[in-house]
Amino acid sequence: MIVRLALDAMGTRFELVLHGGDEFFLRAVGEQAVEAIRDEHRRLSLFDPASHISRVNASGAARSVTVDRDLFDLLATAAAVWEQSGGAFDAAVGGFMRRWGHRGAPADAGTLAAGFGAVRLDPDRLTVAFTDAGAALDLGGIAKGYALDRAAGVVRAAGVGAALLHGGTSSIAAIGAPPGTEGWRVRLKSGRGELCLRDRSASISAPSGRVTEAGAAHIIDPRTGAPVEVRGESVVVGESGALADAWATALVVTGDRPDRMPPEIGSAVRVNDDWAVSPGMEQAFRALAPGETDRELDR
Amino acid sequence: MTTDRRTFLGTTAAGLAGMSLLPIPSFAFDRVGAPARIGVIGVGRQGREIMGELGKYEGVQVTAIADADERRLESGVRRTTGAQGFAGHKALLERTDLYDAVCVATPTHTHLEVAKDAIDAGVHVYCEAPMESTIERAQALVRAARASGKVFQVGFDCRSNPVYTLARSFYRSDAVRDLVNVFAQQHSKTTWRFPSNDPARERELNWRLDPEVTLGLAGEWGSHQFDTVSWFTGRYPASVRAFGSIRLHADGREVADTVSCQLRYKNGVVMDYDATLANSYGGRFETLYGTNAAIKLAQTHAWMFKEADAPTQGWEVYANRQQFHNDEGITLIAGATKLAEQGKLREGVGLPNPPLYYALGDFLKSVTEGAEAACSADEGYRSTVVGICAAQAVVSGEEVAIGEDLMKVS
Known part of the structure; x- marks a missing residue:
């Protein structure tokens, strides 16, 4: 039996597919998972003036802001990926996003902006502070995966053996596998690859909107604070959805895998028609040539 | 021209409430x-x-x-x-x-x-x-x-909600004139069930579905909305009758997932209350219908819908409005005067925080500054009694009297 739930959060649609034998039990579990996602939406939203992120952004340049352990650990994770990716993933890119009109409002060249280099985290006091008034947290590149981590934790703890959760089709948490299969099969929207996931999280980062006829798109490169042209996509697979999200965001900017990326996190990066797939991704990812389809998936 | 007391009160209090005596809203990070x-x-x-x-x-x-x-x-x-x-x-x-x-x-x-x-x-x-x-x-x-x-x-x-406080000042200033009736609802599509693999733990977690201890929808949710109406009107119902059934969640539960209550007041006013776990349309709100206007309260928002023949007041010209099908509601904005001065009136539509935030803020003020409790034990008791009686009416199917003696604690 399959039970499906859905909600709108973090500017996208989350869907949950739970498999098991007791419909009422599955729905109750799904509701708890939905509530976990809603909770993170309330806490991490950039657009809700009462969210924890808004609180930090409002005061972080003036003084140290104390946050709870969960939020601090998430920011510490973001800091680690920022450092390891050479700044290609940046959770303080809010000012740049607004400057270039990437957050719904018109572009404003006068917006103050500074990246994660202006963020100070104090692990002893659980505080966040900005050394530059232009710094603004924007967890859009990690929040969906983090919320799915929490939701998947709820589903696992309840003992549900097979479930697929996704946020906006780009962040995915797979629990177990549908009966008789090796894993949850997911095809990339580009048609250039497919995933087979079992007890793994995945994130797919591909530019959307503003795509030229040549297939190029402009996204913000946090290292320069300016838009760059991207002609491909990135796929990251690992245990943590938050890390998968952050690294997928970084790889679509860099176009290749940084040396310091943790080896246990798998990646596949496509630039134009060429995929670069990291070792260990054979089970989880298969590249498809243009026009090629997977017969099993199509069936 | 003469001005009767009602007109004076209505014009003055509403005008003051709209333009100068509004509670300043507690925005985030107070x-x-x-x-x-x-x-x-x-x-x-x-x-x-x-x-x-x-x-x-x-x-x-x-x-x-x-x-x-x-x-x-x-x-x-x-x-x-x-x-x-x-x-x-x-x-x-x-x-x-x-x-x-x-x-x-x-x-x-x-x-x-x-x-x-x-x-x-x-x-x-x-x-x-x-x-x-x-x-x-x-x-x-x-x-x-x-x-x-x-x-x-x-x-x-x-009782701590800035928008409700503002709406109550309008109600108390006679803006709705005579109360005709009240309708309130809470609709949410949810199981009300917490999963657990351990049956003993599941029973503990699901106390709201345990007929031995739960007040069901009428008590757990309804009592909050009954309290809103009592706080506005200063009255408590004299009796309640109710119906309950399971409309969606036939998972073995005995507690109704859908209830309908009718609370009768001594002055003839009737409050109809619906709650369900089977449909989410409309969410949660309370509407007080008067002969001059209706006030609709929806947690973080409130509106006033004036009758065409109701007296007008100058401030209404500047009010923010919202269309609801054929009706136009005047948005009640806490701190409107200050926000208007700052050119931020539109930003004041809707509270930035849930009502719980303001209730806890009042509690903190009581703890740190000695302010009077926003809802005392005696006040909370009376609305709890209404909720308990409504829950009894759902279970029994009988009309339950809410005697004045019940409202007093010796």
Whole structure:
């Protein structure tokens, strides 16, 4: 039996597919998972003036802001990926996003902006502070995966053996596998690859909107604070959805895998028609040539 | 031209409320008067909500939490800046050095035991609403609260809601004129069920579905909305009849997932109340219909819908309005004058925080500044009684009288 739930959060649609034998039990579990996602939406939203992120952004340049352990650990994770990716993933890119009109409002060249280099985290006091008034947290590149981590934790703890959760089709948490299969099969929207996931999280980062006829798109490169042209996509697979999200965001900017990326996190990066797939991704990812389809998936 | 008292009151109070005497809204990240340390007992969904809202106040720290569920306790601690976790409320209450006050967010039928232990420990108490699941137990809690000499606030949060406070000032200024009737609802498509692989634990978690202890939808949800109406009108119903059935969640439960209540007041006013777990349309709101206007209250928003023949007041020309099918509602904005001066009137439509935030803010003011409790034990008791009687009416199918003697605690 399959039970499906859905909600709108973090500017996208989350869907949950739970498999098991007791419909009422599955729905109750799904509701708890939905509530976990809603909770993170309330806490991490950039657009809700009462969210924890808004609180930090409002005061972080003036003084140290104390946050709870969960939020601090998430920011510490973001800091680690920022450092390891050479700044290609940046959770303080809010000012740049607004400057270039990437957050719904018109572009404003006068917006103050500074990246994660202006963020100070104090692990002893659980505080966040900005050394530059232009710094603004924007967890859009990690929040969906983090919320799915929490939701998947709820589903696992309840003992549900097979479930697929996704946020906006780009962040995915797979629990177990549908009966008789090796894993949850997911095809990339580009048609250039497919995933087979079992007890793994995945994130797919591909530019959307503003795509030229040549297939190029402009996204913000946090290292320069300016838009760059991207002609491909990135796929990251690992245990943590938050890390998968952050690294997928970084790889679509860099176009290749940084040396310091943790080896246990798998990646596949496509630039134009060429995929670069990291070792260990054979089970989880298969590249498809243009026009090629997977017969099993199509069936 | 002569002006009768009603017209004078209506014009003056509404005008003042609209233009100059509005409560300034408490936006996010307020400071309270002095630092406060809070303990939270019960960190299920409501307890976590409480912790989240407390975390928005500068100078306020959750320093201790208690929950019998190890997993919830662990995740609850992670939502603090270093609170000490306790496996039960008694252990927490042995460490009153850690906090100035506690919030009680345990199941309704445990409030007496937990809150009374907190009172006996000599700390201020914020007790979630409804107060208890039986009249006798609620009365016992009122007596304990009265004798405590400490702050005791019941979590009927409408009384702290800035938008409701503003709407109430309009209601009290006679803007609606004579009250015709009231309609309120809470619709949400949800199971009300918490999953667990352990049957014993599942029963504990699902106390709201346990017919032996639950007040069901009429009591758990309805009592909050009954309190709103009583706070506005200053009246309590004299009787209630109700119906309940299972419309969607036929999972073996006995507690109705859909209820319809009719509460009758001595002055002839009737309040109709619907609650369901089977459909979410319309969400939660209360509407008071008067001969001059209707006021609709929806947690973070409120509107006034004037009759065509109702007297107009100058400030309405500048009011923000919202269309509802064929009706146009005047948006009631807390702090409108100040926001208008800042050119931010539109930003004031809707509260930035949930009502719980403001209720906890009032509690913190009581704890740190000695302000009177926003909802005292006696006030909370009366709306709890209405909820208990409504719950009894749902179960019995009989009309239940709410005698004046029930409303008093000796």
